[in-house]
Amino acid sequence: MSARTTTRRRQLGATLRKLRAGRGVTLEEAGRLVGVSKATVSRYETQSGPVKWLVVDALCRAYEVSEAERRAVVALAKDAKQQGWWSSFADSIPESMNLLLTLEDEAVREDHFSCVYVPGLLQTRCYTAALQQANEMRRSPEEIARLVDIRMKRQEILTRPNAPHLWAIVDESVIRRVVGSPSIMREQLDHLLGTGESANVTLQVLPFAKGAHAAALGSFVILGGVEPSLDVVYVDLHVGSLFMEKEQELDRYRLAFEYLRAQALDIDASASMIRRAREEL
Numbered sequence: 001m002s003a004r005t006t007t008r009r010r011q012l013g014a015t016l017r018k019l020r021a022g023r024g025v026t027l028e029e030a031g032r033l034v035g036v037s038k039a040t041v042s043r044y045e046t047q048s049g050p051v052k053w054l055v056v057d058a059l060c061r062a063y064e065v066s067e068a069e070r071r072a073v074v075a076l077a078k079d080a081k082q083q084g085w086w087s088s089f090a091d092s093i094p095e096s097m098n099l100l101l102t103l104e105d106e107a108v109r110e111d112h113f114s115c116v117y118v119p120g121l122l123q124t125r126c127y128t129a130a131l132q133q134a135n136e137m138r139r140s141p142e143e144i145a146r147l148v149d150i151r152m153k154r155q156e157i158l159t160r161p162n163a164p165h166l167w168a169i170v171d172e173s174v175i176r177r178v179v180g181s182p183s184i185m186r187e188q189l190d191h192l193l194g195t196g197e198s199a200n201v202t203l204q205v206l207p208f209a210k211g212a213h214a215a216a217l218g219s220f221v222i223l224g225g226v227e228p229s230l231d232v233v234y235v236d237l238h239v240g241s242l243f244m245e246k247e248q249e250l251d252r253y254r255l256a257f258e259y260l261r262a263q264a265l266d267i268d269a270s271a272s273m274i275r276r277a278r279e280e281l
Helices: 007-023 027-034 038-045 053-062 067-078 085-092 095-106 125-134 141-159 172-176 182-195 247-263 267-279
Strands: 109-114 165-171 201-206 220-224 232-236 241-244
Touching: 007 038, 007 053, 007 067, 007 095, 027 038, 027 053, 038 053, 053 067, 095 141, 095 220, 095 232, 095 241, 109 247, 125 141, 125 182, 165 172, 165 247, 172 201, 172 267, 182 201, 182 267, 201 247, 201 267, 220 247, 232 247, 241 247
Parallel strands: 109 165, 165 201
Antiparallel strands: 109 220, 220 232, 232 241
């Protein structure tokens, strides 16, 4: 991505457009409400170009958003020029990953359901490397090492002072599938048991015995903002990434996650299943 357009700026534009649409206000009406031109409002929503946070603040007030939501959007505007830590890895990160990392950097919670592999935020270095080596797109050892470094760096959000809460539900196949080698998988399962004890990480396993479940949608992540209206669903389609933010889409995935939480084993039983899977390797 060009340094002229940060992912924070893109997210700000998309958020402003969503807020205005939610109020049923036209570009012209929005401009009139805050004393700027229709063209200015449009430019703020096009995800590129400079912004004035005072105008963003005025737009939020005109759209009658909550106080918490207004503060979050204004903070995004103030940081719109700021490149994330991942900018130094720009040559190795696809466009969709830039947006995911920005959303993740701003999130206060993340709800993950994984039906194939351990969620990226909970992977060990060796497990991640094994996944990259198994990819059908052959990469050099240097490229793999760089991608692994990116994932390890990404995990630092879980240990920062304002760390988001991660609620991860993994299908039993995730802890049974041997990625890399038995020793790599044992290390990975030990890591899951360790991170599952963290105050900001909740880990559940959805056992085979539950049969059909609410995750016909496949693996997904709900990235939660300070207000529900700022939530975004992320789905990795392998051939591309999909971001969803319409209320009906959010409601569908939120409901699916609630069903999955109810169907999955509780925290203690999940840890016991992970220990059994480790012992059987």
